[in-house]
Amino acid sequence: MDILNEIKVTMPSLSVNEGTARAVVSSFLVQLDPTVEELSDIRTAVSEAVTNAVVHGYRGTKGSIELTVRALPEREVYIRIKDKGCGINDVKQAMEPLFTTAPEEERSGLGFSVMESFMDKLTVKSKVGKGTTVTMRKRLSAHGD
Amino acid sequence: MQLDIKNENGTSVAYISGEIDHHNAADLRSQLDRFIISSRPCQLVIDLAGITFMDSSGIGLIMGRSKLMKTCGGKLSVHSPQPYIKRVLKLSGIERIVSIT
Numbered sequence: 001m002d003i004l005n006e007i008k009v010t011m012p013s014l015s016v017n018e019g020t021a022r023a024v025v026s027s028f029l030v031q032l033d034p035t036v037e038e039l040s041d042i043r044t045a046v047s048e049a050v051t052n053a054v055v056h057g058y059r060g061t062k063g064s065i066e067l068t069v070r071a072l073p074e075r076e077v078y079i080r081i082k083d084k085g086c087g088i089n090d091v092k093q094a095m096e097p098l099f100t101t102a103p104e105e106e107r108s109g110l111g112f113s114v115m116e117s118f119m120d121k122l123t124v125k126s127k128v129g130k131g132t133t134v135t136m137r138k139r140l141s142a143h144g145d
Numbered sequence: 146m147q148l149d150i151k152n153e154n155g156t157s158v159a160y161i162s163g164e165i166d167h168h169n170a171a172d173l174r175s176q177l178d179r180f181i182i183s184s185r186p187c188q189l190v191i192d193l194a195g196i197t198f199m200d201s202s203g204i205g206l207i208m209g210r211s212k213l214m215k216t217c218g219g220k221l222s223v224h225s226p227q228p229y230i231k232r233v234l235k236l237s238g239i240e241r242i243v244s245i246t
Contacts (some may be wrong), residue, residue, distance in 0.1 A: 014166035040229040106205035
C-alpha cells in the first residue's frame with residue numbers, strides 16, 4: 001500500500017472519544033479538501049465504528065481503540081478502527097440491517113449499514129475474545145468535480 | 146448538545162442543537178422522556194435545524210421517543226433536518242413511522 005500520509009491515534013474506550021475520533025478524522029482530511037458531503041459521510045462512518053467498539057466491543061469495560069487514517073494515492077482515504085474487545089461471533093449477522101444486541105440501549109442496528117452506504121468499501125474482521133478490526137475506504141472527488 | 150422545549154400554538158417543539166451521537170444521546174433521551182411523561186403533549190416536534198452531526202444513535206433516539214409518545218397517546222414528528230442528516234434518516238426508513246418535514 002502506497003501511503004502518502006498517515007495518523008494513528010489510540011484512545012480509551014470512552015464514549016466521549018466517539019467525538020474525539022470524528023475530530024481527528026476531520027483535522028487529518030483538511031489536507032485533502034473534501035466536499036462537505038464527503039467529510040460528513042466519513043465522520044458518520046467513523047462515529048459508527050468507534051461507537052460499535054465502545055458499546056459492543058468492550059461493553060462498558062475498559063480497553064483501547066486504535067484509529068488509523070491514511071491518505072492514499074488518487075485521493076483515496078483509508079480508515080481502520082481496531083479494538084481488542086469481545087469480538088463478533090457472527091459478522092454476517094451483525095452486518096444485517098437492524099440487527100442489534102443492545103436494543104435496551106436503543107441501538108438501531110444500523111451502524112454497519114451506515115458505514116457501507118457512506119463509504120466505498122467496508123471490511124470487518126473479528127475473532128471472539130480477540131477483537132474487531134473495521135477497515136473502510138472512500139475515494140474523494142477530484143478538485144473541480 | 147443543548148435542548149430547549151417550547152410550547153408553540155399548542156404544539157411542543159424540542160429544539161436540539163449540537164451533535165447527536167451515542168455519547169450524548171442518553172442525556173437527551175432522559176430529558177425528553179421526563180418532559181413527555183410529565184407534560185403528556187399531544188404533539189411533539191423534534192426540531193433538528195441546529196444539529197450539526199447525527200449518526201444512527203439519533204435514529205434510536207427518535208424511534209424510542211416516537212414509541213413513548215404513542216404510549217402516552219401523542220404523536221412525534223421531526224422538523225428541519227440538514228441535508229446530510231436527512232441521508233441518515235432516509236437510510237433508516239424511519240419516515241415510514243415518523244413524519245419528517
